[in-house]
Amino acid sequence: xxxxxxxxxxxxxxxxxxSLYVYVANLDELHALVLDRVLGEVVTPPQQDGDWRSRLxxxxxxxxxxxxxxxxxxxxxxxxxxxxxxxVELTECLLDLLQQGGMELDRAAWAVDLLLLxxxxxAAERDNRRGDDKVALRRAQEALGxxxxxxxxxxxxxxxxxxxGEQSRYDWALDVLINGVLNxxxx
Amino acid sequence: xxxxxxxxxxxxxxxxxxSLYVYVANLDELHALVLDRVLGEVVTPPQQDGDWRSRLxxxxxxxxxxxxxxxxxxxxxxxxxxxxxxxVELTECLLDLLQQGGMELDRAAWAVDLLLLxxxxxAAERDNRRGDDKVALRRAQEALGxxxxxxxxxxxxxxxxxxxGEQSRYDWALDVLINGVLNxxxx
DNA sequence: ACCTGAACACCGTTCAAGT
DNA sequence: ACCTGAACACCGTTCAAGT
Numbered sequence: 001x002x003x004x005x006x007x008x009x010x011x012x013x014x015x016x017x018x019s020l021y022v023y024v025a026n027l028d029e030l031h032a033l034v035l036d037r038v039l040g041e042v043v044t045p046p047q048q049d050g051d052w053r054s055r056l057x058x059x060x061x062x063x064x065x066x067x068x069x070x071x072x073x074x075x076x077x078x079x080x081x082x083x084x085x086x087x088v089e090l091t092e093c094l095l096d097l098l099q100q101g102g103m104e105l106d107r108a109a110w111a112v113d114l115l116l117l118x119x120x121x122x123a124a125e126r127d128n129r130r131g132d133d134k135v136a137l138r139r140a141q142e143a144l145g146x147x148x149x150x151x152x153x154x155x156x157x158x159x160x161x162x163x164x165g166e167q168s169r170y171d172w173a174l175d176v177l178i179n180g181v182l183n184x185x186x187x
Numbered sequence: 188x189x190x191x192x193x194x195x196x197x198x199x200x201x202x203x204x205x206s207l208y209v210y211v212a213n214l215d216e217l218h219a220l221v222l223d224r225v226l227g228e229v230v231t232p233p234q235q236d237g238d239w240r241s242r243l244x245x246x247x248x249x250x251x252x253x254x255x256x257x258x259x260x261x262x263x264x265x266x267x268x269x270x271x272x273x274x275v276e277l278t279e280c281l282l283d284l285l286q287q288g289g290m291e292l293d294r295a296a297w298a299v300d301l302l303l304l305x306x307x308x309x310a311a312e313r314d315n316r317r318g319d320d321k322v323a324l325r326r327a328q329e330a331l332g333x334x335x336x337x338x339x340x341x342x343x344x345x346x347x348x349x350x351x352g353e354q355s356r357y358d359w360a361l362d363v364l365i366n367g368v369l370n371x372x373x374x
Numbered sequence: 375a376c377c378t379g380a381a382c383a384c385c386g387t388t389c390a391a392g393t
Numbered sequence: 394a395c396c397t398g399a400a401c402a403c404c405g406t407t408c409a410a411g412t
Contacts, residue, residue, distance in 0.1 A: 006405060016378050017405075027405065028323065078265065078308065079315050081323040083330035088339060091331075095341035109345050110352065114360050121265065121308035128266045136215065136268040143270035144278075152275060154282035158296050165297065168374050173301050180367025187355050193386060203397050204386075214386065 002072030006030065031076045036084025038073060041066045044093045052100040057174055059093060060119050064170075067123040074124035078117075091116075101182070111181040118177055122170060137163075189259030193217060218263045223271025225260060228253045231280045239287040244361055246280060247306050251357075254310040261311035265304075288369065298368040305364055309357060324350075 006027055010017040024030045042062045045055040067074040091112055098108035129137065141163060149156040165172070193214055197204040211217045229249045232242040254261040278299055285295035316324065328350060336343040352359070 005403085007403080016380090018378055018380095018407075021406080022377080025322075032323070075262075075266070078311055079262070081316070081327045083323070083327035088330065088334060088342065092339040092342050095345075099341065105341060105344060106348055108341075109349050110356060110359060111363075113356075114363060117308050117312060118305060121304050124265055125304060129268070135212075136219070136270070140268045140270035143275060147275060152279040154286065154292060154295075155275065155279050157292060158282075161293055162296050169297060169300075172297060172371065172374060176298075176301060176364065176367035176371045178367075179370045180363035180365075183366045183370060184359065184363045187359060192384085194384080203399090205388075205397055205399090208387080209396080 001031070001034065001070050001076050004034065004072065028080065032080050032082055032084065035073065035076050035080055035082055036086045038066050038070060039082075039084065039086035039090060042086070042090055044090070052097050053178060056094065056097045056178065059090075059097065060115060060174060063090065063116070064119050064123045067120060068126055071127055074120055074127050077120040078124055103182070107181070107186045110186065114181065115177055118173070122173065188218070188221065188257050188263055191221065191259065215267065219267050219269055219271065222260065222263050222267055222269055223273045225253050225257060226269075226271065226273035226277060229273070229277055231277070239284050240365060243281065243284045243365065246277070246284065247302060247361060250277065250303070251306050251310045254307060255313055258314055261307055261314050264307040265311055290369070294368065294373045297373065301368065302364055305360065309360065
């Protein structure tokens with residue numbers, strides 16, 4: 001995650017960076033450990049709270065927020081193959097929720113992967129957009145706003161609409177994915 | 188992208204790294220330039236080739252492969268807000284394809300974002316899985332394979348199935364997204 | 375046998391000093 | 394005014410030398 005380096009961890013432990021290699025093979029492994037630790041915060045709603053669909057959404061939102069709370073961690077989630085106990089726990093829980101929705105287990109396996117990948121990517125995008133990226137965002141808005149109506153009619157017609165929606169966009173995307181996996185059997 | 192540093196570019200140009208700051212404000216801007224250049228390779232099928240849906244899939248597959256062909260570039264696509272001409276071109280093309288599928292323009296705007304985000308994330312995941320990540324993958328397989336049947340019955344039942352499917356999984360995910368956006372109106 | 379300081383091979387970015 | 398070598402403040406990883 002951003003600003004999490006072996007050297008800083010080592011400094012916080014009052015030792016040299018080399019000493020960390022006793023506990024960890026490399027930086028990726030440190031990342032995986034931190035990620036799984038944070039995943040312990042993810043809350044999965046109890047059985048009686050609403051239907052499976054809203055519980056699934058709540059669990060994914062919790063995952064998303066746990067990542068977003070630490071700058072850079074979403075990127076880690078995208079580049080790590082996690083195998084820690086909390087990831088196992090979360091995966092099992094999501095599989096269960098989808099099965100409650102009537103989905104076959106093998107399709108649910110692919111669905112969980114897709115949902116987690118999307119949620120991580122969304123958190124990473126949000127993460128990148130905060131901070132000093134106002135420059136890049138403004139340039140994108142200008143580039144898309146000043147497009148010729150003849151060559152790019154759709155973009156021109158959309159205008160500022162292309163950058164609309166923060167929370168509502170995420171909610172919509174989650175519904176897209178859930179509706180999609182429900183309507184798309186495995187080949 | 189992996190191994191693309193300001194210093195290496197500068198070295199290739201027989202100058203010092205500092206000199207690049209005449210053309211580029213920082214590393215992110217260099218990344219954005221490279222990304223848009225590569226996006227020029229993306230091919231979008233002509234009108235007469237199949238229905239809109241298969242043309243949409245072909246365009247996204249082309250995007251995915253352009254990213255995947257350069258290690259690290261998919262990560263760049265995820266962390267950059269692109270505003271280059273080739274990205275504008277691709278966006279317009281995807282909007283057009285979705286509109287041919289009967290979608291309202293404002294929903295298509297969100298859909299294009301979602302499709303590109305997912306395709307980039309998928310390419311990044313594939314990218315990370317190649318190379319020296321065999322260690323992490325094997326550890327994940329072991330962790331999920333040796334799970335207790337009582338505490339994690341779903342994962343236990345799935346076994347190796349959790350890691351199945353390469354190409355077919357990507358095709359399925361694309362169908363999930365397309366079916367999803369078709370079935371989910373904007374709020 | 376275990377630990378770690380110092381070294382190695384890299385980074386992005388800045389800025390004073392040159393032309 | 395423009396360019397850039399050298400410096401600064403970082404990295405991950407290795408390994409010889411110490412205990």
